[in-house]
Amino acid sequence: MSIHTHTHIYKLASKLHVQSGYTVIFFKYLICKNTIYTFIVPFLISMLILCQPHLLLVSVEIFLQALEDGLKRADADPSVKAVMICGENGKFSAGADIKGFSSPKRRGIALGPIVSLIERSEKPVVAAIEGVALGGGLEVALGCHYRIAHVKARMGLPEVTIGLLPGAEGTQRLPRLVGVPAALDMITTGKVLCLVIPPKGVKICSLPDVDALFCNSIFLPPGQPLGPRRLSLKPVPKLPNMEAFLSEALVKVKKQAHGCLAPELCFQAVKAATEQPFADGVRREQELFNVLLTSGQAQALQYAFFAERAVQKWTTPSGASWKSASPQPIHKAAVIGLGTMGRGIVTSLVKAKIPVVALEQDLEYLNMGRKAVMFLLEREAMKMEQGAQTLDFHNPARLQFTVDFDVLRDVDLVIEAVFENMALKKEIFHKLSRICKPGAFLCTNTSALNINEIASATSRPQQVIGTHFFSPAHVMKLLEIIYGHHTSPTTIATAMQLAKVLKKVGVVVGNCFGFAGNRMMFPYAQQAVFLLEEGSRPEAVDQVIEDFGFRIGPFRMSDLAGLDVGWRSRKGQGLTGPSLPPGTPARQRHGHRYSPLPDLLCENGRFGQKTGKGWYQYEKAGGRTAKPDPWLHSFLSQYRDTHRIKTRFIDQEEILERCLFSLINEGFDILAEGIASGPEHLDVIYINGYGWPKHRGGPMFYASTVGLSRILAKLQKYSEAHPDVPGLQPSAFLKKLVAMGNPPLKEWMSYLSRPNNKL
């Protein structure tokens, strides 16, 4: 809180009035509430003018101490009639400084008592909320006697998303204000609500009617007792079936938490509000807050918060960076190929209100693609307030379907999303570089192919970039952005800006087979299959990975994505299929261990969910409920017999370590090669694209919590047992970090002499 002298405060008040001011803010609000418009505006102006010397404005932005001092001064000063708490620069408050939670000095949380102090004030305290009121900021508002909100105010208690709970008495006051169901929803999910005009069809909790609060605060008759306005004195509104409601809510919270502690502890705190008097509830809230603060999960989630922001500040080994590169505006885009990925990408662009041309090779594919895109868009529109009109996707100026490449002449950016076939992609890029206007950017949606080779087919390799979307592309948040040898900084900046506009997290990485995400996935998936050869079952491996917190284990994932995808890629690489040289040992390729199990499943027509059979069996083709399959179990036994593999019991620890440590090991190689410019990049990729549990901070953060020496020792042990598996041989960079005494994650990159992108 900034310490405002009275003079400064009064200056602030007049600035507020003269410039944009609360008159204007209320005016905006009143436009949609015109029934009270004429009455209030003149009143408000007069209040600001007449009461200026008596109106104390306190910023909640900076220091708690200032807020405390200000409140005490206001209470003691007989000339002050009311206190208004507002934020600076159009924002009420984004809450506490998250960095402070990991500082030992910050362990004693002082906000709760200040919120109580606000509430106890003998003079009416009004929170004037503009912009965001989040976390501690909203808790301050809950301590006030009145809350008035700007039309665009956004409020929420996002503590749960950083592994905490609203620990400044918010879990006790909010249920008293909005009732238990709405409070639980807000506190256990951390959702941020736009209060004044809630989007239709979106379930939001209704904070008390802003209208009524507004009128009350303005027409508050002098001397009216403040008791009824103090939330801590109110009972929690009763529900006829509170017990049943709470036990149902707990089941839901646990199911969605996937091992994350904070939502359940948030639930416990709110439950305490329903069972105990306010003061006891506050004590329970504090206990639970301290459990979370010291749980390790909070640290991981807070790391993830900053990592997501750090990756926006991209750099490349050649010195290009976000600081010096400016994105170009994208007024119109095109998508080539309307398969699964193309459909999602078109939907994403339409949702972001970028006019799109969608192109297919012939009318049959175009019509199929059009139907699928329209279906997705209708569904998206249903989720939005006035969605169909807003998206306007029936308007050909917004979304045009064509088979004619010439229509792409005026687009600013093209995203090619055809099959993973280099020859086809090169042919398309060659065509694009002839047809598209000179400034147009050419993006390829590929999960592994060489960007340089694709760019070589064009006359403008500086404008070619990889944009690796994740399926479903209109849902998944990650966009892996891959620069080639010649990609210009402007092209990278434009792709990053596109990610932002599409509400995705863009992560810039270098060019290598599989880029960062899939390259780390290969050894993980390989270990999972090796474990089956050695005696495990798909359901056992999946269980361990899901217990760790992944949404879905490797075999369920493979069934969902389709085993044929990897099969096609392995055939392309000559690892299986007709191009495999005769006499190649069944379980070896290029002198390394290889498992033909996934190929054999495909040869048996088991492509996963789409065929109703894969690593599991499903109720029908396209079914989603995976059931262990006795056929697969006996197939595995026969396979082991055929190849004389001695089976053994493999415990959970080995399953977890072999899958995860090999993935992490690859991450260290990627860092050493300069493919990713920091561990945060790999963590953001894994959290947003591969279902890595956020409360474990991403693979590299997790490695830092396990301890690099332990990871190294385990990799050494497993690579001794499996010397023919390169993925288990410890990375030189990991060894170096251990030799340097296991430095903290943020120092890792300083131990690399000079990052160097190999390609």
Ligand SMILES: CCC/C=C/C(=O)SCCNC(=O)CCNC(=O)[C@H](O)C(C)(C)COP(=O)([O-])OP(=O)([O-])OC[C@H]1O[C@@H](n2cnc3c(N)ncnc32)[C@H](O)[C@@H]1OP(=O)([O-])[O-]
């Ligand atoms: C006992 C309980 C007491 C209270 C507990 C709490 O309040 S818990 C807290 C509950 N509150 C939350 O969880 C709110 C978390 N914050 C948000 O949700 C969003 O940042 C936003 C909606 C406020 C603004 O979104 P936007 O897209 O406009 O902007 P942006 O997201 O890019 O951020 C801009 C810069 O600000 C930085 N920064 C932001 N907030 C914080 C913070 N609290 N702390 C520190 N830093 C923060 C951010 O790192 C970035 O820094 P950079 O990279 O430029 O150096």
